[in-house]
Amino acid sequence: MRTLLLTMAVFLILFGCDRRDTLHPVESHKGPVAYGDTIIEGTSGDANTLLPVLASDSASSEINGLVYSSLVRYDKDLKIEGELAESWEISADNLTITFHLRSGVTWHDGTPFTAEDVLFTYRLYIDPKTPTAYAEQYRQVATAQVLDPTTFRVSYRQPLAKALISWGELSVLPRHLLEGEDVTKSPLARHPVGTGPFRFVEWKPGEKIVLEANPDYFEGRPYLDRVVYRIIPDESTMFLELQAGGLDTMGLNPIQYQTQTDSPAFKRQFVKYRYPAFAYTYLGYNLNRPLFQDKRVRQALSYAINKKEIIEGVLLGLGQESTGPYKPGTWPYNSAVKRYPYDPERARTLLAEAGWTDSDGDGILDKDGKPFAFTIVTNQGNDQRVKSGEIIQRRFREIGVDVKLRVIEWASFLNEFINPGNFDATILGWTVPIDPDGYNVWHSSKTGPRELNFVGFKNAEVDELLEKGRRTLETAERKKYYDRFQEILAEEQPYTFLYVPDALPVVASRFQGIEPAPAGITYNFIRWYVPKEAQKYAR
Amino acid sequence: MWIYIGKRLLMMVPLVLGITLISFVVIHLAPGEPTDMQTQLNPEASVELQGRLRAYYGLDQPLHVQYGRWLSRMARLDFGDSFAQDHRPVLDKIVERLPITILINVLSIVVILALAIPIGILSATRRNSPFDRFTTIFVFVGFATPSFWLALLLMDFFGVRMGIFPIAGLKSFGHDYLGWASRILDMAHHLVLPVFVSAFGGLAGFSRYMRSNMLEVIRQDYILTARAKGLPERGVIYKHALRNALLPVITILGLSVPGLIGGSVIFETIFAIPGMGKLFYDGVMMRDYPLIMGVLVLGAGLTLIGNLIADLGYALADPRIRNA
Numbered sequence: 001m002r003t004l005l006l007t008m009a010v011f012l013i014l015f016g017c018d019r020r021d022t023l024h025p026v027e028s029h030k031g032p033v034a035y036g037d038t039i040i041e042g043t044s045g046d047a048n049t050l051l052p053v054l055a056s057d058s059a060s061s062e063i064n065g066l067v068y069s070s071l072v073r074y075d076k077d078l079k080i081e082g083e084l085a086e087s088w089e090i091s092a093d094n095l096t097i098t099f100h101l102r103s104g105v106t107w108h109d110g111t112p113f114t115a116e117d118v119l120f121t122y123r124l125y126i127d128p129k130t131p132t133a134y135a136e137q138y139r140q141v142a143t144a145q146v147l148d149p150t151t152f153r154v155s156y157r158q159p160l161a162k163a164l165i166s167w168g169e170l171s172v173l174p175r176h177l178l179e180g181e182d183v184t185k186s187p188l189a190r191h192p193v194g195t196g197p198f199r200f201v202e203w204k205p206g207e208k209i210v211l212e213a214n215p216d217y218f219e220g221r222p223y224l225d226r227v228v229y230r231i232i233p234d235e236s237t238m239f240l241e242l243q244a245g246g247l248d249t250m251g252l253n254p255i256q257y258q259t260q261t262d263s264p265a266f267k268r269q270f271v272k273y274r275y276p277a278f279a280y281t282y283l284g285y286n287l288n289r290p291l292f293q294d295k296r297v298r299q300a301l302s303y304a305i306n307k308k309e310i311i312e313g314v315l316l317g318l319g320q321e322s323t324g325p326y327k328p329g330t331w332p333y334n335s336a337v338k339r340y341p342y343d344p345e346r347a348r349t350l351l352a353e354a355g356w357t358d359s360d361g362d363g364i365l366d367k368d369g370k371p372f373a374f375t376i377v378t379n380q381g382n383d384q385r386v387k388s389g390e391i392i393q394r395r396f397r398e399i400g401v402d403v404k405l406r407v408i409e410w411a412s413f414l415n416e417f418i419n420p421g422n423f424d425a426t427i428l429g430w431t432v433p434i435d436p437d438g439y440n441v442w443h444s445s446k447t448g449p450r451e452l453n454f455v456g457f458k459n460a461e462v463d464e465l466l467e468k469g470r471r472t473l474e475t476a477e478r479k480k481y482y483d484r485f486q487e488i489l490a491e492e493q494p495y496t497f498l499y500v501p502d503a504l505p506v507v508a509s510r511f512q513g514i515e516p517a518p519a520g521i522t523y524n525f526i527r528w529y530v531p532k533e534a535q536k537y538a539r
Numbered sequence: 540m541w542i543y544i545g546k547r548l549l550m551m552v553p554l555v556l557g558i559t560l561i562s563f564v565v566i567h568l569a570p571g572e573p574t575d576m577q578t579q580l581n582p583e584a585s586v587e588l589q590g591r592l593r594a595y596y597g598l599d600q601p602l603h604v605q606y607g608r609w610l611s612r613m614a615r616l617d618f619g620d621s622f623a624q625d626h627r628p629v630l631d632k633i634v635e636r637l638p639i640t641i642l643i644n645v646l647s648i649v650v651i652l653a654l655a656i657p658i659g660i661l662s663a664t665r666r667n668s669p670f671d672r673f674t675t676i677f678v679f680v681g682f683a684t685p686s687f688w689l690a691l692l693l694m695d696f697f698g699v700r701m702g703i704f705p706i707a708g709l710k711s712f713g714h715d716y717l718g719w720a721s722r723i724l725d726m727a728h729h730l731v732l733p734v735f736v737s738a739f740g741g742l743a744g745f746s747r748y749m750r751s752n753m754l755e756v757i758r759q760d761y762i763l764t765a766r767a768k769g770l771p772e773r774g775v776i777y778k779h780a781l782r783n784a785l786l787p788v789i790t791i792l793g794l795s796v797p798g799l800i801g802g803s804v805i806f807e808t809i810f811a812i813p814g815m816g817k818l819f820y821d822g823v824m825m826r827d828y829p830l831i832m833g834v835l836v837l838g839a840g841l842t843l844i845g846n847l848i849a850d851l852g853y854a855l856a857d858p859r860i861r862n863a
Contacts, residue, residue, distance in 0.1 A: 048624040131595045133578050184626040206813020232707050232811040241706045243699045411571025
């Protein structure tokens with residue numbers, strides 16, 4: 001999960017780029033493939049730890065992704081391919097995976113990599129003494145064994161759809177440096193040693209992290225000599241620094257993308273990319289509240305929201321409508337589900353059917369003497385969610401629903417409102433994992449305190465579909481389950497799915513070899529290059 | 540005198556205990572816990588695992604037990620390890636950020652004094668002149684200007700358009716390859732905008748204070764005497780009046796010493812300077828209790844020591860205090 005979420009959450013994951021918006025680099029930067037030059041990337045937060053088993057923030061995870069490797073990974077078309085594993089076999093009963101590892105791979109300190117490292121890493125993750133939040137999927141493993149230095153085998157008690165890709169989320173750690181050590185005190189947290197395409201050079205806390213090309217990388221040395229992450233917490237400062245030439249790449253916000261990057265000088269220096277992010281924003285209703293227990297009420301509220309207006313107003317058009325928990329264009333996405341176009345008349349009719357009418361003439365609907373009023377809560381620090389809430393508030397008022405909006409600091413928001421189920425409705429977002437397993441968010445067993453189905457969605461058919469979906473490895477069959485799952489969600493509307501925002505990265509135009517694909521642009525980062533005459537940094 | 544010092548030191552013990560106890564309780568009362576960052580809304584973190592992480596950090600213990608543990612570590616001058624995922628010693632994290640914070644604060648105080656004292660004197664001696672009115676408006680504009688806004692305007696103008704000053708950070712990309720003289724120059728170059736912005740907002744306080752002190756002193760009888768015996772006006776102002784007018788300013792300066800280790804979050808965020816303000820703010824946001832307590836204890840300690848030194852100074856000067 002981590003390696004993916006990480007890459008996803010951060011700005012550089014460039015999924016499904018829209019080529020119309022890709023400016024063509026200037027001719028002078030064309031040239032033959034060459035080694036050298038440095039890419040300087042802006043990041044808003046400093047990394048926490050460069051030990052992947054402990055890291056959960058996006059900055060740490062992105063750097064760890066370059067320094068460490070996993071057994072498998074997603075390729076540019078989001079299919080699973082080998083990384084440290086050359087090949088693998090899955091047994092006929094879907095319970096056992098045998099990985100055949102690459103031979104001749106070495107750690108950055110020269111020690112050979114073997115299957116023992118993989119076994120050690122697995123044991124470290126599931127060790128109760130390791131303070132990691134990412135152990136859950138490895139606890140499903142019944143046995144893990146090393147057959148020979150290049151063969152690693154794991155067996156599960158029951159088939160698990162995510163079993164294979166879960167080994168893509170586990171960064172293999174060096175056993176020779178960690179065995180017998182207290183993992184929280186390991187010097188590796190400040191000075192990582194991996195098998196990945198880049199080696200660690202230095203880390204100046206709060207300032208920068210520097211990596212250099214690993215000449216012995218098993219897929220060949222990366223073309224770029226160095227990768228520098230500069231920590232610049234403020235997004236306006238970061239954008240000014242980009243324009244002044246102090247950064248080569250960053251993620252833009254919609255205002256910067258639409259209004260501040262049109263000058264000829266900017267277009268000469270940078271190439272903008274745009275593609276839907278692996279994330280969506282939603283308005284979730286607390287189904288334990290009597291107010292929202294009638295399906296017609298939730299449908300009416302969805303009809304009353306103008307998603308297009310939110311996308312125009314909040315994202316300046318840089319996003320698309322969301323209809324369910326998957327990203328449009330990926331295999332689990334079902335485009336044929338019921339939709340809720342903006343239709344206030346329909347909303348009023350549905351509410352009237354559910355018994356909500358304006359009987360006292362004060363402009364607010366009421367039923368049994370109680371007005372239709374509730375509060376939407378969201379977290380501080382996410383401007384897009386707050387603005388969406390304001391637009392929704394106005395539209396709800398037009399159909400006679402009185403809504404208050406409360407914006408609360410993140411920790412209080414979770415602990416006082418979301419976890420105890422003490423809210424009417426909330427605007428939040430989820431990142432979308434590439435594997436469609438939605439068990440933790442939608443299954444009725446996950447409605448307890450501090451669990452993720454905090455809206456209290458319980459549907460027997462959905463439970464069954466999710467259980468089948470995560471135990472089936474055949475994609476076509478899984479799709480059937482998840483298609484039906486999306487139909488039910490669309491009908492029930494436990495959330496009003498609002499929008500899928502676009503990721504808006506920008507890269508200096510001297511970098512060549514960037515080929516947008518469904519997986520974004522960073523999948524071939526080691527093949528990015530700068531032609532000799534366009535190189536900017538000698539060291 | 541020694542008895543007095545001893546008494547003062549003894550009185551500090553309950554004070555320190557009180558400060559730490561209140562801080563400890565207050566930060567634990569705030570909703571949220573250090574483990575939230577890792578586990579909240581994380582599909583991979585089960586409830587059982589959340590419990591295990593809480594136990595790992597000792598958060599499952601009653602508050603008084605947690606305070607007792609913290610206090611016993613503190614008594615051995617062990618600030619503990621940060622609850623952030625880097626698990627680094629709190630003291631290391633603070634020490635690595637102190638020099639730059641102190642440097643910027645000292646520089647900006649120097650700049651403030653260098654500007655505020657002359658401005659104060661001149662506007663006092665030329666009271667209600669155009670200069671007085673202009674500087675009054677100028678320093679209050681500075682006082683009222685949001686520093687982040689001013690910083691962004693200056694960065695855009697001097698950094699992007701003119702290309703004279705670097706925008707963010709403290710070092711150029713190739714800083715490590717420079718000689719020591721060029722390194723200092725490089726850093727000074729980076730410090731111009733941050734120091735200007737942080738000093739600009741502080742001008743108003745000091746210059747108005749200087750002006751009113753000066754006005755008061757000028758009205759004193761001994762100034763009249765000095766003028767009456769025919770001293771030139773320069774001598775009157777700079778030799779006789781200035782010294783007395785400066786005394787209260789020096790007192791205020793002394794009181795601002797604990798502030799030297801405090802940083803400003805907004806300012807450090809805008810200029811991408813890794814200082815104390817950002818460290819403390821991030822610590823609060825992720826409920827990193829040992830780090831928060833570490834910074835608070837350090838601040839409280841400096842304040843108490845500052846007060847002690849001031850009191851000792853008074854006691855030295857005035858026997859009535861030390862014998863009381």
